[in-house]
Structures are given as C-alpha cells and as structure tokens.
Amino acid sequence: MLFNYRRREGSLSTIAWNGAGHLPLAAYRVAKHRDAYRAHLIDVFLRQDEETGELLRQNDEIERYIATELEPAVMSHREELAALRSRLASTTPKAVEDAIPSQAAERIRELETTLGAVSAEVTALRTSRSWRLTGPLREVYGWWIRRRGSE
Numbered sequence: 001m002l003f004n005y006r007r008r009e010g011s012l013s014t015i016a017w018n019g020a021g022h023l024p025l026a027a028y029r030v031a032k033h034r035d036a037y038r039a040h041l042i043d044v045f046l047r048q049d050e051e052t053g054e055l056l057r058q059n060d061e062i063e064r065y066i067a068t069e070l071e072p073a074v075m076s077h078r079e080e081l082a083a084l085r086s087r088l089a090s091t092t093p094k095a096v097e098d099a100i101p102s103q104a105a106e107r108i109r110e111l112e113t114t115l116g117a118v119s120a121e122v123t124a125l126r127t128s129r130s131w132r133l134t135g136p137l138r139e140v141y142g143w144w145i146r147r148r149g150s151e
Contacts, residue, residue, distance in 0.1 A: 056141040059134050062125065070122050077115045084108055 030037050037044070084107065125131060 052137060055134055056137050059131075059138050060141065062131075063138070066122060066125065070118055074115060074118045074122065077111050077118065081108065081111045081115065084111070 084104065088104065088108075
C-alpha cells in the first residue's frame with residue numbers, strides 16, 4: 001500500500017503533518033484553494049467528524065475487548081496457574097511423580113504460554129502507534145459519554 005510509504009519517524013510527511021511546519025502548510029493550502037475550501041468546508045468537516053467517530057468506535061471496541069476478554073482471560077489463567085503451583089508445592093515429589101507429572105507439567109506450560117501470549121497482545125495493543133495517536137480521541141469520547149450520561 002503506497003499510502004504508508006515514508007510514514008516513519010522523521011520523514012517529510014511526518015514532519016509536515018505533525019511538526020511545526022503543519023500549520024503554515026495548512027494555511028498555505030487553504031489560501032491557495034480558498035474557493036474550493038469555502039464551497040466544500042461543511043463536507044470536509046462532516047467527513048472528518050465521520051472518520052473521528054469511526055476511530056472512536058473502533059477504540060471503544062478495542063477497549064471493551066481488552067476489558068471483557070483479554071484482562072479476564074489473563075486473570076483466569078493466572079489464578080489457574082497459581083492454584084496448580086500451590087497444589088504442586090503442597091505435594092511430595094513422589095506424589096507428583098505418581099500423579100501423572102507430565103500432564104500437569106504440560107498444562108502448566110500451556111497456561112504459561114497462553115498467559116504470555118495474552119499479556120503480549122495487551123501490551124502490544126496498548127503500546128501501538130494507533131493506540132497512542134487515538135488517545136486524545138478516547139479522552140474526548142469518554143468526556144462526551146460522561147457528559148451525555150449526566151444530562
């Protein structure tokens with residue numbers, strides 16, 4: 001996809017969009033195409049509002065997925081792992097050998113692997129560029145939801 005070409009830290013497009021040069025470039029573009037902006041300004045605002053709303057909906061879905069699926073799964077696996085470790089610690093080595101140790105050890109490895117994968121997914125999600133970029137939108141959306149709820 002060529003849209004993301006050169007979208008990296010320090011690239012011209014990144015500096016032009018996020019850097020100090022953004023406002024002067026935007027002012028120049030508006031001045032150069034003043035009539036077109038005047039004719040289509042409402043359409044531009046509506047489109048931006050639509051895109052912002054879609055980003056907020058997607059972030060809300062991601063946050064709900066984290067809160068309702070990932071975090072409870074991580075907690076459940078941690079509790080199960082702690083219970084298994086506690087049971088293993090309270091048994092004698094001979095009892096562990098007699099109680100099919102390979103199955104218990106395999107289950108512990110499975111739980112640790114799943115816990116690691118889910119934890120990594122949550123961390124990757126929360127440290128992703130889209131998560132950081134849309135942070136202000138989530139705050140505005142949260143404020144808006146709280147305000148609507150108080151009315």
